[in-house]
Amino acid sequence: MRMSRLVAPTLREDPAEAEVASHKLMLRAGMIRKVAAGVYNLLPLGFRAITKVTQIVREEMLNSGAQEVLMPTLLPKEIWEESGRWGEYGKELFRISDRHEHEFCLGPTHEEIITSLARDAVKSYQKLPVTLFQIQTKFRDEIRPRFGVMRSREFIMKDAYSFHTSEASLDEEYKNMRAAYSRIFDRMGLNYCIQDADSGLMGGKFSEEFHVIADSGEEELANGKRGIEVGHIFKLGTKYSAKMNCVYIDEENKEQPMIMGCYGIGISRIVAAAIEQGHDKDGIIWPTALAPFKVAVVPVDSKDKEQLETAEKIYRELGSEALLDDRDLRIGVKLKDIDLIGIPVKVIVGPKGLKEGKVEVKLRKSGELSMVPINEAVNHVRNIR
Ligand code: ATP
Numbered sequence: 001m002r003m004s005r006l007v008a009p010t011l012r013e014d015p016a017e018a019e020v021a022s023h024k025l026m027l028r029a030g031m032i033r034k035v036a037a038g039v040y041n042l043l044p045l046g047f048r049a050i051t052k053v054t055q056i057v058r059e060e061m062l063n064s065g066a067q068e069v070l071m072p073t074l075l076p077k078e079i080w081e082e083s084g085r086w087g088e089y090g091k092e093l094f095r096i097s098d099r100h101e102h103e104f105c106l107g108p109t110h111e112e113i114i115t116s117l118a119r120d121a122v123k124s125y126q127k128l129p130v131t132l133f134q135i136q137t138k139f140r141d142e143i144r145p146r147f148g149v150m151r152s153r154e155f156i157m158k159d160a161y162s163f164h165t166s167e168a169s170l171d172e173e174y175k176n177m178r179a180a181y182s183r184i185f186d187r188m189g190l191n192y193c194i195q196d197a198d199s200g201l202m203g204g205k206f207s208e209e210f211h212v213i214a215d216s217g218e219e220e221l222a223n224g225k226r227g228i229e230v231g232h233i234f235k236l237g238t239k240y241s242a243k244m245n246c247v248y249i250d251e252e253n254k255e256q257p258m259i260m261g262c263y264g265i266g267i268s269r270i271v272a273a274a275i276e277q278g279h280d281k282d283g284i285i286w287p288t289a290l291a292p293f294k295v296a297v298v299p300v301d302s303k304d305k306e307q308l309e310t311a312e313k314i315y316r317e318l319g320s321e322a323l324l325d326d327r328d329l330r331i332g333v334k335l336k337d338i339d340l341i342g343i344p345v346k347v348i349v350g351p352k353g354l355k356e357g358k359v360e361v362k363l364r365k366s367g368e369l370s371m372v373p374i375n376e377a378v379n380h381v382r383n384i385r
Pocket residue numbers: 109140142149150151152153155157200229230231232264265266267268269
């Protein structure tokens with residue numbers, strides 16, 4: 001991507017509306033813009049970071065044997081009445097009615113819908129256990145939407161649901177999901193912990209939360225630090241299946257309620273949590289796995305033909321993870337923007353280096369700087385993790 005074309009309106013000053021670092025930096029780096037309270041546009045850089053999160057989550061879910069589905073966001077009241085949560089959910093549920101006065105809500109979570117799907121599509125013990133997941137927009141009319149995409153009213157979640165014929169089978173899948181979550185947060189390069197939790201409105205018997213550790217976390221963790229809840233896994237038991245008659249036929253031809261688990265990850269919140277954990281006075285410091293782009297190739301003078309041509313060549317070879325800063329701006333201004341956005345690697349093409357046939361490779365996190373021969377630059381960058 002050429003930075004001269006990139007829609008990333010960076011800001012020099014901290015916006016007054018933002019309290020925490022991630023919210024300030026996502027606005028300043030041109031990743032998000034507010035549409036209404038707790039409702040945001042994701043601009044190209046914001047959406048690319050979200051996509052990085054989504055890809056890791058999807059891969060690990062599929063690798064752990066879960067099947068991907070997509071349920072609607074527009075959900076009829078009748079299904080929610082079966083579980084009793086149409087009444088219980090209160091004001092956090094966005095409720096609407098259609099032209100025929102039929103009532104609906106915008107899904108804040110999908111236990112009811114998945115349970116109705118399972119009772120229709122999975123009839124026999126032979127099809128169990130099964131785990132289904134989706135990555136989808138959720139709606140919650142939060143009492144206090146704040147901190148940008150960290151606590152918004154419309155956000156992206158990965159939610160998975162498992163169905164079993166025994167508690168032992170649920171325990172096994174719960175462990176499988178717990179391990180998948182650990183791999184997900186490891187791959188994202190986040191510092192996190194797991195702790196016992198309250199099951200809240202989901203109900204059920206047992207649950208654990210995954211927290212990214214950060215100063216601005218809303219929750220106090222057992223070890224005294226503060227945490228941002230990024231994932232929550234539950235053993236639900238038969239809470240939904242019993243009420244909603246979600247049964248299977250067992251080996252003796254008898255009907256039994258399915259035993260359930262559910263597993264959520266806050267996709268959009270993870271992006272904010274990663275920034276809470278990784279930033280300095282100059283801007284964002286991404287873990288490489290979540291950076292919207294891995295590398296920025298920067299000619300010191302975009303009008304200099306040799307610099308621009310060398311930069312273009314490296315940029316093209318690096319492929320889709322590279323930005324080219326072809327803007328006609330002072331080098332200091334360009335580098336400030338790139339550090340604000342938090343690009344992990346900069347390849348700087350300047351007159352001094354070119355004389356020796358070299359470019360400068362600089363790392364955002366450590367500040368480490370090396371002079372690399374032009375024809376080795378692409379390989380050098382590819383090997384940076
Ligand atoms: P919280 O306690 O922070 O309100 P929750 O316990 O209600 O979250 P869950 O129902 O467990 O959330 O949802 C699964 C995940 O979705 C959470 O772990 C969190 O990462 C994310 N999430 C929940 N609410 C929001 C929100 N308003 N904005 C962004 N992400 C959210």
